[in-house]
Amino acid sequence: MLKIVVCVSGGGTNLQAIMDAIDCGKITNTQILAVISNNPGVKALERAEKYGVPGICMSPKEYASRAEFNEAFTNKMCELSPDLVVLAGFLVKIPEQMVSKFSGRIVNIHPALIPSFCGVGYYGLKVHEKALERGVKVTGATVHFVNEGMDEGPIIAQKAVEVLDGDTPEILQRRVMEQAEWILLPQAIDDIANGRIKLVGNHVRRA
Ligand code: GAR
Secondary structure, eight states, rough: EEEEEEEEEOHHHHHHHHHHHHHSSSSSSSEEEEEEESSTTOHHHHHHHHHHHOOOOOOGSSSSOOOOOOOHHHHHHHOOOOOOESSSOOOOOOOOHHHHHHHTEEEESSSTTTSSSOOOOTTHHHHHHHHHHHHSEEEEEEEEEEESSOOOOOOOEEEEEEOOOTTOOOHHHHHHIIIIIIHHHHHHHHHHHHHOOETTTEEEEEE
């Protein structure tokens, strides 16, 4: 059984997609130990409560420094001791000490086709604003393992989504979620839970 902790920051629609996929058997062999949010009072925490998994709030604002938050966050994760950490719309940089303690065991969903529209400053709606500003005709989503870089870890899966005339950032965000994110992330978790993918150096291979 793959034990996961899901980290969130806001709406939690990707968290919902994971919980729904577990319920309907699209993700097997997987159990959610807890949901961690860096923001209090978000919809994602409501979703966790409704589903019956512990929701934990850890905000960097509650700590005297980022270093103290990083240590507390890493300690909490070690205490929970998941097999896999899933960043499902988590907009906080993962501390280096957590990356090394959970090496090859943290995955992230990003709402663009990496290496486009990623890295520092590219998160949430901003990603879609930048894609529309640039005038790309195709965007999408990427699931990848997390390393020390920002959106730089080995890519697990990607799915392209069309950009249409008249799209606003909100419309495009919704299409990318519906057509890519809510499908890719549950699939990747199921693949990991069932030993279908493995990391070979910096590349992900199907086992
Ligand atoms: C999602 O689009 C996710 O890909 C993005 O934040 C949104 C969260 O939505 N993540 C990033 O931008 C990470 N760089 P959700 O809370 O409804 O799942």
